[in-house]
Structure formats: structure tokens, C-alpha cells
Amino acid sequence: xxxxxxxxxxxxxxxxxxxxxxxxxxxxxxxxxxxxxxxxxxxxxxxxxxxxxxxxxxxxxxxxxxxxxxxxxxxxxxxxxxxxxxxxxxxxxxxxxxxxxxxxxxxxxxxxxxxxxxxxxxxxxxxxxxxxxxxxxxxxxxxxxxxxxxxxxxxxxxxxxxxxxxxxxxxxxxxxxxxxxxxxxxxxxxxxxxxxxxxxxxxxxxxxxxxxxxxxxxxxxxxxxxxxxxxxxxxxxxxxxxxxxxxxxxxxxxxxxxxxxxxxxxxxxxxxxxxxxxxxxxxxxxxxxxxxxxxxxxxxxxxxxxxxxxxxxxxxxxxxxxxxxxxxxxxxxxxxxxxxxxxxxxxxxxxxxxxxxxxxxxxxxxxxxxxxxxxxxxxxxxxxxxxxxxxxxxxxxxxxxxxxxxxxxxxxxxxx
Numbered sequence: 117x118x119x120x121x122x123x124x125x126x127x128x129x130x131x132x133x134x135x136x137x138x139x140x141x142x143x144x145x146x147x148x149x150x151x152x153x154x155x156x157x158x159x160x161x162x163x164x165x166x167x168x169x170x171x172x173x174x175x176x177x178x179x180x181x182x183x184x185x186x187x188x189x190x191x192x193x194x195x196x197x198x199x200x201x202x203x204x205x206x207x208x209x210x211x212x213x214x215x216x217x218x219x220x221x222x223x224x225x226x227x228x229x230x231x232x233x234x235x236x237x238x239x240x241x242x243x244x245x246x247x248x249x250x251x252x253x254x255x256x257x258x259x260x261x262x263x264x265x266x267x268x269x270x271x272x273x274x275x276x277x278x279x280x281x282x283x284x285x286x287x288x289x290x291x292x293x294x295x296x297x298x299x300x301x302x303x304x305x306x307x308x309x310x311x312x313x314x315x316x317x318x319x320x321x322x323x324x325x326x327x328x329x330x331x332x333x334x335x336x337x338x339x340x341x342x343x344x345x346x347x348x349x350x351x352x353x354x355x356x357x358x359x360x361x362x363x364x365x366x367x368x369x370x371x372x373x374x375x376x377x378x379x380x381x382x383x384x385x386x387x388x389x390x391x392x393x394x395x396x397x398x399x400x401x402x403x404x405x406x407x408x409x410x411x412x413x414x415x416x417x418x419x420x421x422x423x424x425x426x427x428x429x430x431x432x433x434x435x436x437x438x439x440x441x442x443x444x445x446x447x448x449x450x451x452x453x454x455x456x457x458x459x460x461x462x463x464x465x466x467x468x469x470x471x472x473x474x475x476x477x478x479x480x481x482x483x484x485x486x487x488x489x490x491x492x493x494x495x496x497x498x499x500x501x502x503x504x505x506x507x508x509x510x511x512x513x514x515x516x517x518x519x520x521x522x523x524x525x526x527x528x529x530x531x532x
Contacts, residue, residue, distance in 0.1 A: 121243070121246045121247065124246060125138055129149030134149075134232075137160070137219075138247075141215045144170065145164075154222070154224050155202045159202075161199075171198070189207045202224050203225070207236055211244040211245075216247040219243065221236065262335065264283050264287075265284070266339070268281055281390040281391040295389070296389070297383065297400075298345070298346055298400045299347065299366070300403075314374065322366070325362065329354055330351045342404075363381040379415060380408050380415045380416070380417075381404060381407070382416075384399035402429035406425045409519045410425075424512070428519055440516050441516060441522070445499075445510055445517070448493070449517060449522055460479075466514065470507065
């Protein structure tokens with residue numbers, strides 16, 4: 117918001133002795149009269165103190181009143197449920213037909229006189245110019261910040277990354293000397309490029325998520341295959357562990373808009389400085405890869421949760437394939453429903469460090485049945501489950517099999 121926009125709002129409020137608010141086309145509050153005149157209802161108080169997000173019920177109320185298509189002043193109906201108990205006059209701000217925002221005037225019990233309305237209408241053109249200039253400046257700043265964030269993530273040498281970090285800070289796009297992390301979102305497992313409509317949805321939800329965060333503590337970026345949020349880990353709005361809930365909300369919103377896609381999010385470990393953000397970006401990519409491979413109801417995975425998968429994902433994709441698996445394990449995996457049962461038994465046995473009693477209870481089988489299955493596994497694979505090296509080899513093989521898609525994700529096995 118520029119000082120010019122605030123000056124115009126204060127001047128208009130003073131002239132007509134009414135409470136005035138300016139919203140952009142998406143109903144985000146940009147400025148409000150600094151002096152209170154006359155009645156103030158709950159909706160105005162909430163709009164002033166909760167400027168970042170428009171409540172869904174308020175947005176629905178304004179749209180039902182025809183705000184998106186209005187070209188002339190209109191009065192939305194009173195609605196005590198959302199706190200609107202004082203009548204309002206809404207004047208669209210348009211420039212060459214394009215909607216830039218709205219002027220909201222709290223009329224209360226006495227509507228504007230013809231003279232007051234004429235004063236408001238005379239202010240619309242200066243407001244449109246100020247809004248248009250602000251939007252151009254905002255888009256330029258966001259574009260420049262995205263360009264620098266891209267260089268920060270993918271530049272091949274440390275000097276280029278340090279330069280991009282310095283430019284982000286010097287230009288006022290990001291705070292200095294705070295740890296950062298990256299939240300990365302993908303829409304599909306095949307790594308294909310995003311369509312224009314997918315880019316629009318993904319970019320829109322990244323922007324809306326960013327509005328829940330502090331200024332200068334986040335940058336949104338949509339790349340060819342995915343989108344990401346670069347975040348300060350010290351953001352008082354959503355720092356620390358709250359990143360997970362932020363990412364879950366983001367994924368849920370995208371899934372609602374794109375029900376035929378398959379969004380997942382990975383959260384990179386915290387990097388100590390903005391110049392090291394690329395490391396968090398790489399970790400977020402590994403985390404989302406594992407999240408997809410493992411399946412399950414939680415579509416958000418943090419790098420810290422990866423365990424041994426965090427090590428395995430450091431191996432280049434081209435080096436990690438079926439040839440890495442013990443041949444006996446691969447045969448077992450491909451041997452149909454009976455083999456699938458034995459693979460699950462082997463995995464449970466190894467996950468429980470060879471504890472027969474715990475494994476039998478977990479699989480709901482008698483110990484005799486478990487011993488029989490373990491014997492069949494040794495016969496079919498050639499493994500010696502009493503040998504520590506064989507147990508390690510097969511345990512890692514099972515992890516790799518899930519990671520490269522040879523085994524179905526947990527909870528998604530058609531034979532289960």
C-alpha cells in the first residue's frame with residue numbers, strides 16, 4: 117500500500133465524515149480511514165484486525181451481492197451472522213473496464229447525500245490510478261523476487277547463490293540473517309510439465325498461502341514440474357513445526373480444485389542462511405519423492421522423517437533400479453499373492469529386528485505359522501535370515517523396492 121492510497125482514503129473519509137475502506141479485486145484490504153466516524157460494527161472491526169485473509173462467508177456475501185460484475189455503486193444486504201449490522205455502500209474501482217478494487221463506505225442509518233456521493237465518485241479516478249500503479253509495482257517486485265528465488269535454488273555455483281540471496285535482501289524482498297526452509301508441491305508422479313491451468317491453480321494457492329505469512333519472509337515460485345514456497349523459519353505467523361499444517365492446508369486446497377491430480381508436499385530441512393536455501397530445496401525434492409513412493413493418507417512428509425530413505429534418495433535415480441535388489445527378493449516380489457504375503461512377512465520380521473513374538477502378534481499369526489513362512493522365504497530366495505549381512509541386504513532391498521516402485525505403496529497393494 118502506498119502513502120498516496122492512504123492519503124486519498126483519509127481525505128475521502130474526512131470529507132464525507134464516514135468510515136472508508138479500500139479493497140483490491142480479491143477483497144483483500146489495502147487501506148482504511150485512520151479516523152473512526154460514526155457507527156462501527158463487528159465486520160469492520162474484524163476486517164481491520166484480520167487484514168490478511170477474507171473470511172469465506174464474507175467473500176460469499178459480497179459475491180452474492182454482485183460485487184464481481186458491478187459497474188455502479190451498490191448496497192449489500194445486512195447480515196448479522198457475518199457481523200454486518202450497519203448499511204454499506206460499495207463503489208467498484210475500474211480502469212478501462214478492468215476491476216481493480218472497491219471502496220467500502222459505512223453509511224449506518226443515514227445514506228450518503230447526493231453531494232457526498234458526488235465526492236466519492238470524483239475520488240474514484242485518482243484511486244484507480246493509485247491502485248493501478250501499486251499493482252504494477254507489486255507484480256514487478258514479485259516477478260523479480262521469483263527470478264532471484266529461482267537462481268537461489270538452481271544456480272550451479274555458490275557465488276551465484278550468494279549473489280541471488282544478497283539481491284533478495286538488498287531489494288527488500290526477504291529479511292536477512294534468518295534460517296529458511298522450502299516447501300515443495302508436486303501434482304503428479306511422472307514428472308511431466310504442468311499445464312497452464314495447473315500452473316494457475318498451483319500458483320494461485322501458493323499466493324493465497326503466502327498471504328497467511330509475514331511480509332518479506334516468503335517467496336512463491338512455480339517451476340516447470342512443481343511449485344514451492346521459500347519460508348523464513350522465524351516467521352511469527354507460521355514458523356517451526358507449524359509449516360506442516362501450512363503444507364497440509366495447501367495440499368488439501370489444491371486437491372479440492374484439481375481432484376484428478378495427485379498432489380504431495382515435501383518439506384526440506386531448515387538451512388541456516390538464505391544463501392543455503394538450495395540445500396533445503398533438494399531435501400524437499402527427496403521428501404516428496406519418498407512420500408509418493410510410500411503412499412499412505414498423509415500427503416506431506418518432512419525430510420527429517422525420511423530415515424534410511426533420506427540416504428537412499430542421495431543415490432542418483434539412474435543408479436537405483438531393480439539390479440540393486442537381491443535376485444531372490446525380486447523373484448519373491450514378482451511371484452503373485454502368495455509371494456506378496458511372504459514379502460510382507462519378511463518386511464515385518466526385519467522391521468522388528470528378528471523378534472518372532474512381536475512379528476507374529478503384528479501379523480496376527482501363530483508363531484508356528486511365522487516359522488513356516490520364514491523357512492519358505494529362505495527356500496525361495498536363498499537368504500539366510502540368521503545371517504546379519506543377509507538381513508541387512510534384504511532389509512535395504514525392501515526399502516529400495518518401495519522407493520523405485522517395484523512394491524506397491526503401503527495401503528495401495530491390490531493383493532493386500
